[in-house]
Amino acid sequence: MRGLSKNARSILPLLVLAGCSSEQPIVPPVAEGTEHVACAVDGETELADACAVERTDEDGKLVLVIRHPGGAFRRFAVLTDGRGIAVADGADEAATRLDGGALEVTVGDDRYLFPATLKPGGESTGGADAR
Known part of the structure; x- marks a missing residue:
């Protein structure tokens, strides 16, 4: 730091900190x-048990708030007609697929795997209820 003015020496630590803050958050x-x-x-391409689920009641209907590890979230309305769940807000539609005892839901580039139980007659209609 020899040869630097007093002002330059005082700003150097701030520049170092600014350089650190430009990294992506963990x-x-x-x-x-x-x-x-x-x-x-x-x-991500691989499914992992990484999204938290919060259950809320909105006007007597079950809504699932799915929180992503990075802080984003999606809201899903649990349907009672055997179709599973639907996006509760936003413009994206949910594509659902029943796979054994699980309901795979895709919204945009995001995928979720919910435990599901078939309603009586669910095999013929392809319906499932998210728990």
């Missing part, structure tokens, strides 16, 4: 919460 591997579902979000 995303936790699992969203904070007590209940989790498998998901593949934010460009």
